Amino acid sequence: MKSIGDTIREIRLNKGVKQSKMKSVRQSSLAEIEKGRVPSVEIFLNILKELDIDMQEFFYIQNDFQLPARDHLFKLFREQKQSLDEEYIKELQSKYDEYLVSTEDTFIQSLRDILDIYLEINAKQSFDVSHDEAFEKWADIAERKVWYHNDIYMLTKIFYIFPIEQIDNVIEKAVEQLKKYDDFPNIHFFKIAFFINCSRHYIYAGASLKSRPHLIAAERLAKQHQVVVLRLTSHYLLAYSDYLEGAHEKAQERVDRTTNILFSLETLELEDKNKKDIPTYERIANDYLKDWKNFLDQQKSATK
Template structure:
């Protein structure tokens, strides 16, 4: 892995900038030259100024600095954001990555929490035992509930395990999550996080036969899915909307067909199989 200065030099030359241009009002050209040659360090504020001048955000800089790939830790977190909680193979693959990382970084609490959540989800995928899965992930909720502020990865953790808890606890966790989501309203990926939160709430309301409330949550989720162009989750919402309408004595078949067709067009066969199981349950 290159030094920070060396990576900055690579980016500067690629953009055709001089040292004088990048260093202006931030460092003397001599100090800047030493930094590029990895002979000195600079503070975070100066680094931020240099990256702004180069037009490179911090996350892209670290990606470049790491050889145009994510670090092992970043890769785990990114995959966790995207993981299908019903796909046992993907869950086990990510769990193994966590264990490999934790061999050298056993005190990383965040990755330990993710590994614990994956443990619970794998048990659920294998046995469909909600109680056992809940028992495994409960320590994560107890730990995070003590925090005064949650950050994006912690919010994803809670959203992922939400459906394992009884409804009264879920509604408590929901308010806890929403209180923190508002602080990240315009941050990347948070709209998708909000969608997953509502999806899990919807599932739990349907499991508790509260189809009227579930329908309301689904309508809100459909609006967010369209805004984010998340058509796979939109397909699930249509199917759930149809189920709720049917259970309320209304006509829901057209929405179920619409959702199935959408998932088929997107070639989401595994996801459709999972939703078919939900349909049998309800």
């Protein structure tokens, strides 16, 4: 990875800006920074502002237009589409272990612990698992007065192993804490995923009616920001509370409408790419249909 000074110099020269023309820093100071002196945070931010580069992009450029290792590992975790995909989980674990050998990073270690939880859930085919590290992380975050973005993200990934009565207050607090991030870049994606994760937890725990307000919020945000798949997910998950409220036909219509759209999206994507690809939308649709069938079977068994 290039030094901070080398990266500043590279950006400055590419934009055709002379050292003497920079207004955010004296020429002598800039020359020292570009030779290796680490700038203060204030000067660094002022230089980035003048060069019209934000901090995230700067570090991306510094790492030869690639995400730094930590950000890349977090990206891989976020991109999990199926949390119980054992092969993918083990691949991630290997990458995390390799990174953690030379770096002490509590956040990446926490993500590594969550992967262990997923494997345990997969082995037991149940969310009724016990994991000491997860309980410790939960207790640590829950007692804080202020929860930050990554704290809330982590909580949504370990919801499933805690009982409903323990979750209610935490979700309520997380919703309040998230309000501080209303103006944070791209926060709507996080909020939609958060509301959906909360809702899934309630549904898996047999408390589907509690999922409704979160799903309505998720669907509204997804519609506002044109996030199609998450809007469809929210729409589909509302079927569970519809059914429990007695609107069986409405619930089934939601499921049919959602899965039909997903199958249609899959067809359009394949035609557009003109090649066979992993059936992303088709897989999601089939997973929804499978989960819905299991739910209906459970409801029928409960009424016998």
